[in-house]
Amino acid sequence: MPDQTLLLFDVGGTDVKAAVSINGELTRITRRPVRAVTGDQAGRALVDQLSDLAADLLPSETPAAVGLLSPGVVDVSSRRTVFAANLGLRNAALPDLLQERLGAPVGFGHDVALAAQAEYSEGVGAGGADSVLAVVIGTGIAATSFVNGTRLEVPGAGELGHVPVPGGGTCACGATGCLETVASAAAIARAYEEATGRRVNGAAGVLEALRRGDPDARAAWQAAVDALAFALHWSVGLLGVSRVIVGGGLSGAGDDLLNPLRAALERRLSFMPVPELVLARLGGDAGLRGARIVALQELEAQK
Numbered sequence: 137m138p139d140q141t142l143l144l145f146d147v148g149g150t151d152v153k154a155a156v157s158i159n160g161e162l163t164r165i166t167r168r169p170v171r172a173v174t175g176d177q178a179g180r181a182l183v184d185q186l187s188d189l190a191a192d193l194l195p196s197e198t199p200a201a202v203g204l205l206s207p208g209v210v211d212v213s214s215r216r217t218v219f220a221a222n223l224g225l226r227n228a229a230l231p232d233l234l235q236e237r238l239g240a241p242v243g244f245g246h247d248v249a250l251a252a253q254a255e256y257s258e259g260v261g262a263g264g265a266d267s268v269l270a271v272v273i274g275t276g277i278a279a280t281s282f283v284n285g286t287r288l289e290v291p292g293a294g295e296l297g298h299v300p301v302p303g304g305g306t307c308a309c310g311a312t313g314c315l316e317t318v319a320s321a322a323a324i325a326r327a328y329e330e331a332t333g334r335r336v337n338g339a340a341g342v343l344e345a346l347r348r349g350d351p352d353a354r355a356a357w358q359a360a361v362d363a364l365a366f367a368l369h370w371s372v373g374l375l376g377v378s379r380v381i382v383g384g385g386l387s388g389a390g391d392d393l394l395n396p397l398r399a400a401l402e403r404r405l406s407f408m409p410v411p412e413l414v415l416a417r418l419g420g421d422a423g424l425r426g427a428r429i430v431a432l433q434e435l436e437a438q439k
């Protein structure tokens with residue numbers, strides 16, 4: 137769809153990323169911390185901030201459509217953010233409020249799901265697989281499933297970080313044993329610090345130590361890999377996943393993550409085929425590319 141100006145927002149737990157898309161190219165990419173407001177006004181305050189960003193990025197033009205992604209539990213059919221803990225949002229009708237404010241149609245989706253959709257349709261792709269899982273491993277862990285070319289779109293789906301694994305600890309979500317408590321980037325750093333009493337610069341610091349041959353770093357890393365393999369085993373058994381797209385901060389480890397993960401899956405999966413593991417390609421812009429997808433869908437729906 138050429139010559140159309142789209143305004144894109146990828147709202148995360150702490151930052152808003154915004155951009156303008158012209159002829160499919162992202163320009164004026166901007167990142168701002170979310171203004172903290174709690175209580176009933178959290179949704180309106182966020183929409184105020186998005187309107188200010190819109191005025192900065194497109195001062196003299198109304199976009200053809202807007203794409204808006206929200207974190208948390210998102211219900212696309214009722215166009216609401218049901219719950220987003222970090223933003224204080226409960227049952228917030230963000231796209232409709234924004235639409236009223238900007239006078240342009242607003243397409244709406246979930247941040248992780250649409251980033252995965254962009255990776256699936258414009259990034260590393262399905263590679264011919266019928267069942268694909270896109271896993272994002274960063275501060276937390278989330279996953280998006282694609283079966284026969286269609287993304288599974290159910291509010292709350294994809295909470296892979298909160299399924300139990302052996303060795304899992306107490307989780308911020310209130311449960312015990314969650315994958316995130318062992319295999320998130322934060323958990324890897326924490327496990328290393330607890331084992332050694334030494335401060336480390338996040339999972340990247342553990343990876344550096346691992347590459348130097350530090351046995352404690354190897355133990356923390358391998359515990360994360362084993363927990364991930366345990367959770368992925370379920371996805372293979374349940375959905376026949378034959379390709380896993382790995383994104384998020386931890387995917388920066390590249391083969392240092394994929395090779396041991398592949399080996400751990402090979403040890404676990406007796407007769408089921410070991411899925412192909414590939415790294416995500418779009419990086420930090422995947423969310424904005426996903427916002428562009430929902431903006432274009434909204435334009436299409438208005439026809």
Ligand SMILES: [Zn+2]
Nearest residue numbers: 298307309314
């Ligand atoms: Zn949990």
